[in-house]
Amino acid sequence: MSSYAIEISALQKKFGQQTVLNGVDLKVPEGKIVALLGPNGAGKTTLINILSTLVAPDGGSAKVAGYDVVRDKEKVKLSISLTGQFAAVDESLSSEENLRMMGRLSGLSRMAARARASELLEYFNLTEVARKRVKTFSGGMRRRLDLALSLVVRRPILFLDEPTTGLDTRSRRALWDIILDLSADGVTVFLTTQYLEEADQLADTIAVISDGRIVAHGTPVEMKSRIGGEVVELRNTHDDVIREIPTGGSIADLKEILDGLVQTAGEGTRISIRRPSLDDVFLALTATEKEAAL
Ligand SMILES: Nc1ncnc2c1ncn2[C@@H]1O[C@H](COP(=O)(O)OP(=O)(O)OP(=O)(O)O)[C@@H](O)[C@H]1O
Numbered sequence: 001m002s003s004y005a006i007e008i009s010a011l012q013k014k015f016g017q018q019t020v021l022n023g024v025d026l027k028v029p030e031g032k033i034v035a036l037l038g039p040n041g042a043g044k045t046t047l048i049n050i051l052s053t054l055v056a057p058d059g060g061s062a063k064v065a066g067y068d069v070v071r072d073k074e075k076v077k078l079s080i081s082l083t084g085q086f087a088a089v090d091e092s093l094s095s096e097e098n099l100r101m102m103g104r105l106s107g108l109s110r111m112a113a114r115a116r117a118s119e120l121l122e123y124f125n126l127t128e129v130a131r132k133r134v135k136t137f138s139g140g141m142r143r144r145l146d147l148a149l150s151l152v153v154r155r156p157i158l159f160l161d162e163p164t165t166g167l168d169t170r171s172r173r174a175l176w177d178i179i180l181d182l183s184a185d186g187v188t189v190f191l192t193t194q195y196l197e198e199a200d201q202l203a204d205t206i207a208v209i210s211d212g213r214i215v216a217h218g219t220p221v222e223m224k225s226r227i228g229g230e231v232v233e234l235r236n237t238h239d240d241v242i243r244e245i246p247t248g249g250s251i252a253d254l255k256e257i258l259d260g261l262v263q264t265a266g267e268g269t270r271i272s273i274r275r276p277s278l279d280d281v282f283l284a285l286t287a288t289e290k291e292a293a294l
Pocket residue numbers: 015020038039040041042043044045046047
């Protein structure tokens with residue numbers, strides 16, 4: 001038995017003429033949280049759909065919980081939870097009823113289903129509206145219920161596609177805590193996110209997808225150190241950042257930048273020097289694609 005929960009090798013996917021995945025390689029150890037980052041349309045959802053057997057790849061291979069996503073589809077499905085995809089919400093029922101029903105359908109006893117439902121309602125701050133029909137829910141409440149439904153039964157691997165998009169700060173933090181608890185219990189979490197801060201806080205490793213490939217994979221600290229040096233930040237008189245210049249970090253590098261700025265920087269421009277952030281790494285790694293699009 002391999003110690004990787006997810007093993008992706010040379011994975012390919014085309015939609016018509018468009019190559020979306022062009023040789024994706026990635027390994028995720030059991031019990032770890034990996035965050036997949038990439039520009040819009042980079043293929044994040046397509047990759048999750050392939051790993052969860054909803055979409056067939058055109059080439060390469062992917063194993064989830066040791067099972068091949070093409071040959072052992074059913075075994076893969078029994079090893080994973082997926083947000084909002086397998087969970088069909090009945091709008092005419094309350095969130096509590098939906099959660100209990102999901103528990104019963106997944107093989108929990110009546111009592112266990114009830115206990116799990118109230119635990120999840122509490123987790124996602126839905127207890128007060130537990131008896132209201134889902135039809136009347138706001139977008140954020142609906143999203144929290146979708147997430148709760150995907151967690152009724154604990155499976156070894158959890159896929160979350162942009163789980164915190166549209167959540168308020170409190171719900172986002174609550175979900176982070178849940179994800180960290182699950183990971184501490186040995187659940188492997190594969191999530192996509194648009195929020196670099198989320199990846200930084202939560203993920204053991206971050207994978208960046210660009211031009212159909214994984215262009216970098218490492219811990220948040222490793223990713224930040226890839227960019228090396230420091231960033232020179234220029235602010236105008238309103239304290240808005242007007243330019244960020246990556247440097248190698250040496251005195252000679254800084255002198256060269258400052259010499260250039262003496263000529264060009266506007267009146268009142270202030271400078272500071274900071275460590276690179278995940279944003280800088282992301283922008284540097286995906287720059288070619290962005291520039292090509294301009
Ligand atoms: N079923 C499909 N048929 C045709 N094209 C598709 C299909 N699914 C996805 N695509 C295309 O594949 C590309 C990647 O889409 P995908 O949704 O995987 O990207 P993403 O990284 O999740 O993007 P976002 O961050 O915007 O959600 C897009 O150009 C999309 O239009």
